[in-house]
Amino acid sequence: MSLLFRYVLRENAKVLGWIFGVLLLLCFLIDFFERWDDLLEHEVSTSLGLYYMACRLPQYVVYIIPVSMLLSGFITLGLMGRRNELIALKASGAGGLLIVRPMLITAAFLCVLSFFWAEALVPEANREAARIWQMEVKKTSQRSIMTGSEVWLRSPSPQGMTLYRIGFLQLSQTPLPGQGKDSEMVLNEVSVLRLDKDFRLLERVDAREMSWDGQQWSFLDGIQWSSMSSDQQGPRVERFEKKSLSLPERPEDFQWVKQEVESMGFFQLAQYVERARREGFDATSQLTDLHFKVASALFSLVTALFTIPLAMRIPPRAGGLALGVILSMGIGFLYYLVLALGLALGHSGALPPFLGAWGANLIFGSLGLWWMLHMRQ
Numbered sequence: 001m002s003l004l005f006r007y008v009l010r011e012n013a014k015v016l017g018w019i020f021g022v023l024l025l026l027c028f029l030i031d032f033f034e035r036w037d038d039l040l041e042h043e044v045s046t047s048l049g050l051y052y053m054a055c056r057l058p059q060y061v062v063y064i065i066p067v068s069m070l071l072s073g074f075i076t077l078g079l080m081g082r083r084n085e086l087i088a089l090k091a092s093g094a095g096g097l098l099i100v101r102p103m104l105i106t107a108a109f110l111c112v113l114s115f116f117w118a119e120a121l122v123p124e125a126n127r128e129a130a131r132i133w134q135m136e137v138k139k140t141s142q143r144s145i146m147t148g149s150e151v152w153l154r155s156p157s158p159q160g161m162t163l164y165r166i167g168f169l170q171l172s173q174t175p176l177p178g179q180g181k182d183s184e185m186v187l188n189e190v191s192v193l194r195l196d197k198d199f200r201l202l203e204r205v206d207a208r209e210m211s212w213d214g215q216q217w218s219f220l221d222g223i224q225w226s227s228m229s230s231d232q233q234g235p236r237v238e239r240f241e242k243k244s245l246s247l248p249e250r251p252e253d254f255q256w257v258k259q260e261v262e263s264m265g266f267f268q269l270a271q272y273v274e275r276a277r278r279e280g281f282d283a284t285s286q287l288t289d290l291h292f293k294v295a296s297a298l299f300s301l302v303t304a305l306f307t308i309p310l311a312m313r314i315p316p317r318a319g320g321l322a323l324g325v326i327l328s329m330g331i332g333f334l335y336y337l338v339l340a341l342g343l344a345l346g347h348s349g350a351l352p353p354f355l356g357a358w359g360a361n362l363i364f365g366s367l368g369l370w371w372m373l374h375m376r377q
Contacts, residue, residue, distance in 0.1 A: 004094060009102035011080065016072040016106070020064060027060040028053060042137050052137070055129035058121040065114050066299035069107050070332055073304055074324030076103065077311040086312070097372070100308045107304035115266075115297035123265045130263075155249055160202070162247070165191040166254075168276045168283070185251050186211045188281045190219070192247070202227050205245065212251045219243045266293045284353060288346035291357035302361050305368030307331060335364055 032053055039049050077100075080086050089099055153164040167189025190210040194203040207222030224243065226236045264272060269290050276283035307328060314324055339360035346356015355362075 004089070004098070005102050008076075008080075008099060009106065012072055012076045012103050012106055015076045015079070016068055019071050019075070020068040023064045023068060024057070024060060027064065028057065031056060031060075038137060042139065044137055048132065048136060052129060052132045055125045055132065058117065058125040062114055062118050062122060062296075065110050066303055067332060069110060069300040070303040070307055070328050071325065073103055073307045074311045074314075074328045077308065078314065078324045081314070096309075096312055100312070100372075103308060104301070104304055107301045110300040111298050114300065115294070118293065118297065119265045119267070123263050123268070126263045153254065155253070157248060160194065160196040161199070162249075163191075163193040163195065164249075164254075165189075165193075168272070168279075168281050169286075185254060187254065188276075189279070192245075200227075205243075207243075213244065216244050216246050217249075219245060266290065269293065284349050285347045288343065288353040288356045291346075291354050292343060295357045295361050298361055298365075302365045302368065303332070303335070305372055306335075306364050307368075309368065309371040335360055338363060 044052075077086065086099070090096075151166045151169075153166065155162040155164070164187075166187050169185070169187060187210040188208065190205075190207050192203075192205040192207075192210075193201060196202055204225045205219060205222060207219035209220040211218050211220075219240070220242055222240060222243070224238045224240065226238075269286060273283045273286050273290055276286065310327065310331075311324055314327075342351065342356045342359035344356075345351040346353050351359070
């Protein structure tokens with residue numbers, strides 16, 4: 001490891017560490033003060049409040065890492081340019097790629113770290129934060145639980161309890177006319193179990209599909225079992241192609257299911273998508289999210305490829321450092337717009353899931369790689 005490599009690596013690490021720490025602290029403070037009134041109103045203890053905030057930090061780390069890399073590239077090279085170090089290095093024969101190589105290696109390392117961090121810590125931390133907020137702060141009972149790639153939802157009532165087992169969540173690409181966003185949610189491989197106060201099974205419905213028709217739930221291709229038939233002769237079993245049932249839950253009550261699916265890690269979501277496709281269900285939205293989990297881990301490297309060559313071209317004097325910060329914010333905003341557009345098109349099916357998730361990386365990464373390879377020596 002050369003002296004130049006160690007020096008640039010150390011300088012970039014110092015700037016990166018400061019930026020990461022400041023952004024993480026800002027996220028913590030903003031989130032804390034946004035929720036301060038709720039925490040005080042529900043008399044949450046200090047230790048529980050801090051534990052809740054700590055559970056939210058892993059998700060912020062994933063968001064902050066690429067932004068920190070974006071800013072650190074401009075600032076590190078800007079400071080080196082202000083101290084005339086870039087001029088001295090180039091005069092001594094050091095090429096641009098040799099100078100920025102430590103920063104690219106740092107960005108690649110952060111990509112690997114970000115992926116495994118998001119896979120190992122973020123899903124469980126998000127679930128724990130949601131559990132604390134609902135059960136400890138809002139004082140509501142936990143209604144959903146993830147088992148493998150299935151979600152169970154519990155709905156208590158004065159008459160007993162209703163349990164829902166949802167195999168797959170499907171977001172329709174073409175909502176039914178006049179039915180609004182509620183009609184977009186379709187639940188597949190559903191079982192509905194109605195229990196009395198003594199937890200005795202009164203009724204069970206198993207269906208391939210469950211959707212909201214605007215007034216009640218519509219079930220397709222299923223079987224209904226009732227503990228007592230209308231003539232009191234014992235249990236009744238009925239097979240149906242389509243059947244409407246009145247249930248106390250409305251589509252918004254199943255947002256818990258959507259949250260559980262969205263909190264899956266990469267490998268759990270891959271299992272979910274594979275099972276959905278194997279059984280013939282549309283998993284376009286979830287497949288887009290699956291590709292995005294890998295694409296998002298590469299944000300640090302993509303931003304580094306795009307911003308480092310630009311930073312090497314900014315004059316060190318005449319406000320070059322401030323200009324670099326402004327440009328980095330502008331690039332980050334443009335990158336986010338392209339990314340959000342691609343994800344929306346991927347979720348809707350207008351673009352293939354791979355292109356929807358990877359579009360921003362392919363555009364900015366290709367431009368950055370071309371720019372990096374043609375960087376003046």
